[in-house]
Amino acid sequence: MxxxxxxxxxxxxxxxxxxxxxxxxxxxxxxxxxxxxxxxxxxxxxxxxxxxxxxxxxxxxxxxxxxxxxxxxxxxxxxxxxxxxxxxxxxxxxxxRLRSERAERIRLMAELLAADHPAIVPDEILAATGESAGRPHLARALVDAGIVGSVQEAFDSHLATDSPYYVAxxxxxxxxxxxxxxxxxxxxxxxxxxxxxxxxxxxxxxxxxxxxxxxxxxxxxxxxxxxxxxxxxxxxxxxxxxxxxxxxxxxxxxxxxxxxxxxxxxxxxxxxxxxxxxxx
CATH class of the missing domain: 3.20.20.140 (Metal-dependent hydrolases)
Known part of the structure; x- marks a missing residue:
């Protein structure tokens, strides 16, 4: 089994x-x-x-x-x-409450990313995610925009906890x-x-x-x-x-x-x- x-x-x-x-x-x-x-x-x-x-x-x-x-x-x-x-x-x-926290956090991170990378569109990312928006959705957007080569690279760089784009x-x-x-x-x-x-x-x-x-x-x-x-x-x-x-x-x-x-x-x-x- x-x-x-x-x-x-x-x-x-x-x-x-x-x-x-x-x-x-x-x-x-x-x-x-x-x-x-x-x-x-x-x-x-x-x-x-x-x-x-x-x-x-x-x-x-x-x-x-x-x-x-x-x-x-x-x-x-x-x-x-x-x-x-x-x-x-x-x-x-x-x-x-947790889902609200998630959505607000991802919006803030997306907006920070968009300020340096215009290909990132916060409204599109939020519209395409489910109830539980998370960093993987941002990682996929970074890959799709050609900013990074992989989801793992996104987590190691733009989405890392010490990144200027990171929001707790x-x-x-x-x-x-x-x-x-x-x-x-x-x-x-x-x-x-x-x-x-x-x-x-x-x-x-x-x-x-x-x-x-x-x-x-x-x-x-x-x-x-x-x-x-x-x-x-x-x-x-x-x-x-x-x-x-x-x-x-x-x-x-x-x-x-x-x-x-x-x-x-x-x-x-x-x-x-x-x-x-x-x-x-």
């Missing part, structure tokens, strides 16, 4: 529509796939209705959070949420996000916590603290984890009694990642289902 619990559609920063994503998942031989777009559930209905026979679609999301870095300073963290009630009033309100956003405190997901009947899993290529890392001590607040799991097997960090995350999950997941973090053509590149063991998936108090 092949289970991939972290994928993105064009509703956020992937390139496949939700329908295309689930069909591609089945073509790759997956039995279970989670749709986890950034800060939105807008792709759920399409993915669920388009799911081919034999494929289970897990409704999920990747939430923009802020945690405590190993150096003690704030650090961006992504928190995967599964099987929560999208109509939970408090949680839905926070997700709406106000994300949800990690502790609050874990509590909100639990209150909405969902299951929370910290995504790619040792992804060194993305910058500074989350303090493992905070993961231990989160486990006492209701954190359910850790994404252990991920393309951005090297062998030592995979082992570290696996040991930490065992130490804390947390669910250990594996996934592709598939983004279609926006990243060189294949569906099912990393997968979750059946017993760990079963723990997610058991932990969810609401299963759509």
């Amino acid at each position: 092949l289970i991939d619990l972290h994928t993105h559609s064009s509703v956020s920063d992937g390139t496949d529509s939700p329908s295309e994503l689930v069909r591609a998942a089945r073509d790759r031989g997956l039995d279970v796939v989670a749709i986890t777009d950034h800060d939105t559930t807008a792709g759920w209905d399409e993915a669920l209705s388009a799911a081919p026979s034999g494929l289970v679609v897990v409704p999920g999301m990747e939430m923009s959070c802020v945690g405590r870095g190993e150096d003690g300073d704030p650090v961006p963290v992504h928190l995967l949420a599964y099987l929560f009630d999208p109509n939970n009033e408090v949680f839905a309100g926070e997700l709406e 956003k106000i994300d949800t405190p990690l502790e609050l996000a874990v509590e909100m997901i639990a209150a909405a009947g969902g299951v929370s899993v910290v995504a790619h916590a040792r992804a060194r290529s993305r910058g500074r890392l989350l303090d493992p001590t905070q993961i231990r603290e989160l486990a006492t607040l209701g954190l359910d799991g850790l994404e252990v097997f991920h393309a951005d984890h090297n062998a030592d960090d995979t082992r570290f995350m696996s040991d930490l999950a065992d130490e804390l009694g947390l669910i250990a997941t594996g996934s592709s973090d598939y983004h279609g053509k926006n990243k060189v990642l294949e569906l099912g590149e990393h997968t979750t063991e059946v017993d760990q998936y079963d723990r997610i289902l058991a932990a969810a108090s609401r299963v759509p």
